[in-house]
Amino acid sequence: MRAEIVTIGDEILIGQIVDTNSAFLASELHKTGISVFQISSVQDEREHILTALKEAESRADLVIITGGLGPTRDDITKKVLCEYFEDHLVEDEGVLRHIEHLFSTYISTPISDLNRKQALVPSRATVLKNRYGTAPGMWMEGSKAVFVSLPGVPFEMKHLFLDQLKPRILATFKRPVLLQRTLITYGLGESAIAERIADWEDVLPSHVKLAYLPNLGRVRLRLSMKGTDLQNLEEELHTLTESLKSRISDILFGEEDGEALEETLLKSFKQRGMTLATAESFTGGRIASQLTSVPGSSAYFKGSVVSYATEVKTGVLHVPEALIRAHSVVSEQVACAMAQQVRSLLQADIGIATTGNAGPDKGDSDSPVGRVFLGISSPEKTYALEFTMGNHRERIVQKSVHKAMELLQQEILKF
Numbered sequence: 001m002r003a004e005i006v007t008i009g010d011e012i013l014i015g016q017i018v019d020t021n022s023a024f025l026a027s028e029l030h031k032t033g034i035s036v037f038q039i040s041s042v043q044d045e046r047e048h049i050l051t052a053l054k055e056a057e058s059r060a061d062l063v064i065i066t067g068g069l070g071p072t073r074d075d076i077t078k079k080v081l082c083e084y085f086e087d088h089l090v091e092d093e094g095v096l097r098h099i100e101h102l103f104s105t106y107i108s109t110p111i112s113d114l115n116r117k118q119a120l121v122p123s124r125a126t127v128l129k130n131r132y133g134t135a136p137g138m139w140m141e142g143s144k145a146v147f148v149s150l151p152g153v154p155f156e157m158k159h160l161f162l163d164q165l166k167p168r169i170l171a172t173f174k175r176p177v178l179l180q181r182t183l184i185t186y187g188l189g190e191s192a193i194a195e196r197i198a199d200w201e202d203v204l205p206s207h208v209k210l211a212y213l214p215n216l217g218r219v220r221l222r223l224s225m226k227g228t229d230l231q232n233l234e235e236e237l238h239t240l241t242e243s244l245k246s247r248i249s250d251i252l253f254g255e256e257d258g259e260a261l262e263e264t265l266l267k268s269f270k271q272r273g274m275t276l277a278t279a280e281s282f283t284g285g286r287i288a289s290q291l292t293s294v295p296g297s298s299a300y301f302k303g304s305v306v307s308y309a310t311e312v313k314t315g316v317l318h319v320p321e322a323l324i325r326a327h328s329v330v331s332e333q334v335a336c337a338m339a340q341q342v343r344s345l346l347q348a349d350i351g352i353a354t355t356g357n358a359g360p361d362k363g364d365s366d367s368p369v370g371r372v373f374l375g376i377s378s379p380e381k382t383y384a385l386e387f388t389m390g391n392h393r394e395r396i397v398q399k400s401v402h403k404a405m406e407l408l409q410q411e412i413l414k415f
Contacts (some may be wrong), residue, residue: 001175003029003038003316004060006052008067008077009152012041021066021150021157024243028161033175033300034062044068055111057145059093063175067152069135071114078138078148087122092136095119095127099134125149128164131187132156137165146172152335175369179233181241182213182256185248186189190214193221208240218402220256221248249266253406261405262294265387268412269300276408277348278304279317279338282330282372286401304347305393307338313355330367335375335384342379352404356389358396372400376411 011017019041026036037059042048049068052125058065068077082088083144096119103111118134121127128137128148132157138149148165150157151240185193190212194201201210207227213220223240228232245252269276269284278287288304310329315320319337327333335355343351356372370391375384387403388397 001034001173002036003034003062003064004037004056004058005039005192006049006063007039007041007152008044008058008065009041009050010044010074012257013043013068020154021152024154024158025064025066025161026317028166029062029064029169030168030178032169033178034169034173040253044074044076046080046083049077050084052086053080056327057147062169063145063147065149067146067175068119068155069149069151071118071134078120079149080137081125081140081149082122085122085124085142087124089120090123090368091119092121092127094129095121095136098129098136103298104133105121112291113131113341115143123158127320130156130160131163132159132221139165139168145195169405175187176226177228177230177233178224178226178229179237180222182220182222183235183241183244183248184253184256185251186223186253186403188251190217190219193219193248193251197244200244200247204240205236208236214400218253218406222408233330233402250315256407260294261409262290262297265291265405265408265412266294266297266300268409272351272412272415274415275300275347277342277346277351279301279342279351279353280304280339281313281353282406283354284308285405286397287352287354290401302348305342305345313338317345328366330355330371330373332373332375332384332386335373336382339375339377340382349379349381350408351375352379352408353384354400354404356400358393358395359391360393370397374400374404376407378411378413378414 005022005023005211007019012019022039040052042052056194065077068075078089097114099115100111100121102358115134121136122140125140128139130136130151133151135151136340137160140147147273150160204210209226211222213222223237225233225237282286285304285306291301307313307317314321317338318341319334323333335353338355339351340355342353353375357367357369359369370389372387372389373384389399
């Protein structure tokens with residue numbers, strides 16, 4: 001079964017916003033066994049949208065459209081859908097009541113006729129309720145494909161898809177069984193891994209695919225397969241995964257179960273009843289931001305000191321000035337002191353610290369650009385590791401954040 005995704009909006013085509021909706025939808029559809037054949041972005045222009053819909057219907061069983069459902073004149077998706085299906089707009093009472101409720105409860109500005117017009121939907125459409133916004137989703141069945149229109153606001157679209165559209169897709173379409181497992185590796189590049197497992201990969205069955213997914217210091221290896229016999233596929237996937245693990249055991253960090261590492265850290269710390277604090281210099285609070293992006297992180301994360309300037313390292317974290325003079329701010333000794341001090345200051349079980357030179361200038365240290373130290377302090381031990389993260393500022397920072405998360409997971413598993 002094939003799907004296509006069509007995103008509508010000039011703001012995508014001029015680079016004003018990034019199309020995260022398509023990435024989310026493609027990932028979710030893949031999990032259900034539906035292959036995304038093509039993703040297109042089109043202007044808020046009638047002819048362009050009509051052409052995109054016609055072409056998508058000729059290739060796909062399911063066409064998902066996002067965007068163009070707002071109250072202003074440039075939002076023309078519903079009108080174009082009516083033209084495509086030779087339909088007309090009608091007012092949906094349930095949607096109108098929902099819009100009026102949102103305005104009376106959460107929105108300070110008065111409701112306008114433009115807002116009320118968002119309750120207009122094609123008469124042939126099945127309405128998908130948008131709990132978090134005024135633009136409803138719409139399900140329309142064409143002669144060759146099902147068309148679904150979703151709001152373009154990402155958090156609204158995601159909730160609507162998961163709450164209403166995904167269950168409807170599962171109930172409507174017959175799909176193949178799709179299984180996948182992903183192994184996470186650190187410390188070896190994509191090409192080096194490919195050379196190591198080349199003979200293993202050469203004899204993979206035709207219905208099994210291996211994908212290499214490199215990203216700033218780590219490579220994810222995703223095994224996926226499609227078929228009709230769930231039990232046989234599960235047994236085969238398990239056998240292949242275990243044999244792959246044996247080939248890469250020295251660089252294998254773990255297995256991805258669909259959750260981000262920050263979610264894994266939350267579970268790991270909570271299971272052990274332990275807490276964490278961070279002291280960040282060149283990473284500027286990125287580690288803390290990533291950790292707290294997960295709901296419930298307050299159960300283990302105490303807080304962070306963003307000690308970007310040297311005087312904050314000495315004045316707030318109380319890193320001895322003599323230590324900095326002797327070793328510089330970018331050093332193993334200072335990373336250890338920062339981790340130890342933030343652990344004590346915030347009364348956490350584990351502290352992690354970053355200090356390094358992300359460039360483009362040397363700053364308060366003579367260390368070369370790309371040289372970083374990550375320090376960890378626990379009840380058992382305080383230590384720091386040195387890394388060279390390249391010469392691109394953003395990549396240095398993000399690679400260091402990823403490495404810090406990896407080290408935290410390794411550390412918490414010791415307890």
